Amino acid sequence: MSNKIVLGLVLGGILGILDGLTAWFTPEVRKDMMSIVFSSMLKGLLAGVLIGVFARKVNSLTLGIVFGLSVGLLLAFLVARFAVHDHYFAIMLPGAMVGLIVGYATQKYGVSSQLQRA
């Protein structure tokens, strides 16, 4: 089982890419697909690292989920804030979901580095 930070990175990255790809279904932003997918992946990676580090320090499923949700919401808010189009809801809700999933997964499945060393 991978360590919590790596798990957060992988999961955040994959979900970020998926998140970005769904922009295809919004015709007005389709022309910016590449940058959307890339930035969404970066957002996912950043969220994954932060949530993974938190999971390594704090061993609590509830706190992990709350932290993941918060990070996901915050990063999604920042993306939505600087987006050309007004898509707060369409960006923030999936962002929050991604944070929640990564928060849960890193608490539940990842192995902390201390345990790995042991």
Next chain:
Amino acid sequence: MKFLPDQVVARLQTEMQTPDLSGTRYRPLKFLAHGGMGTVWLVQDSILNRLVALKILAAENSSANLAARLMQEAVVLAGLEHPGIVPVHDAGTLPDGRTFYCMKYVEGQTLDQYVSQLALRQRLLLFQRIAEPLAFAHSRGIIHRDLKPTNIMVGAFGEVLIMDWGLAKVMGTTGLSSEGKEVSGHVMGAIGLSSIAKHASRHEFTRAVQDPLKSGALVPENTLATTAHGTILGTPGYMAPEQERGDVTLIDQRTDVFALGSILHYLSREQSGVPNQRASRPLQAICNKSMAWEMSARYPSVQELATNVGKYLDDMPVSAYRENIFERTARLVSRNRVAVVLVLAYLFMRLLFILFPRR
């Protein structure tokens, strides 16, 4: 002829059985249980001011041979220091000449009483705790040979204790009969209330079948220091085939694995409010493997059985059952229920965004 009323007879019997504890540190308080060779009394230890249980050889069984057996049981129990095994505090001879040993007084319920209101998961967690002291005893070369729900106590704080080691077998000791001949040419010994001679009558065996709690009643006075080949010891329903055949040469820890499998079977079927409920296939497979007719087909150790039950509890594959692709998928989904729900919720949300895009 005039007969005495039953109550009077019972009273007289109790008086006769009441041990003479004068001059000892113990004060009799209450009769607790009756075994084949002796009785168990709740007594007050006047020096340490605590309640303890005394197992005392019955007056009619007070031969030197049986006294030695009871003492040997105490010695073996004293050597098994484990939280799941009743500790022995003292042993000796009472003023009336009867052998006794003093052990912890366990307040609680027998397993069959305790589990009646428990869900399957709690029962299986309890089962794992039953296996711990047994595995410990096996590591010390002791085979219980009489495991059954009534011989397992659950204390007031949920502690599990395995009782009645009277039929226990000590592995790795050379057994000699009272005639000085090696018994069946194998290395083993029997302790405590354990042995019955190969000549034990069918009538005596039937008594044990009728009242498994008193299986010790099978022990005749002229028993050997070890269990002779052909001897039948144990409780029907929990006895391994080799035990039923009286094939004492074959008895090892897998004999207890069989009994433990029977207990697991009992725990998995007799659930509260749902009598004779069918256990799930992996759990049934664990029971079947534990209770296999051939010893070689059983789990080689109690730990392995307990590990498999633990895997079942954790929704992991168990070695006793080969699952198909559907069962494997169902188990994985069940094991990662929350993660699956979260991912499905995410996908559902994404689908909604695709189907109902904002204009």
